[in-house]
Amino acid sequence: MADNKEQEQAQEEEKEAGGNKKLIVFIVIALLLIGISIGVTIFLMMGGDEESTETEQPTEPVKQPAVYQSLDPPFVIDFNVSGRQRFLQVNLTVMGRDAEALEGLKKHMPLIRNNLVLLIGGFEYQSLQTEEGKEKLRESITKSIQEVLEKEIGKPGIEQVLFTNFVMQ
CATH class of the missing domain: 1.20.5 (Single alpha-helices involved in coiled-coils or other helix-helix interfaces)
Structure with missing residues (x-):
């Protein structure tokens, strides 16, 4: 046990x-x-x-959508060509992406229109009949508007100017 x-x-x-x-x-x-x-x-x-x-x-900046502003009324410029009176009527639209700059464009429209009338009137009528002449005019107008906006609001504000109507008579 x-x-x-x-x-x-x-x-x-x-x-x-x-x-x-x-x-x-x-x-x-x-x-x-x-x-x-x-x-x-x-x-x-x-x-x-x-x-x-x-x-x-963000990997790259976001591109703002394009905004278009028509410069109304159309520009009518007279030319004296070999003793004959000739006319150019051109409708312009500017393209930009900055709403503030487009407001500046509206605000300074009298100065811009004055500069453009003088600029366009300084071109030779015959040169405006060629594609190169029209392109040179478009670039000159773009540069003129950008210079005014740069001076007045501190930035160029627009990317380019577009011809929406171009009539020579």
């Missing part, structure tokens, strides 16, 4: 030791899982910050 008691005590001690080992393994596994979940969370949060900083910085 003494042997049976000793065997029972040994079995109980083994059960207690086995139970303690199971508890230690369970705790270690739980700590590992918690550590892994914290690590993954931190990694994902840091990765999210990098993506958001990349999307916040």
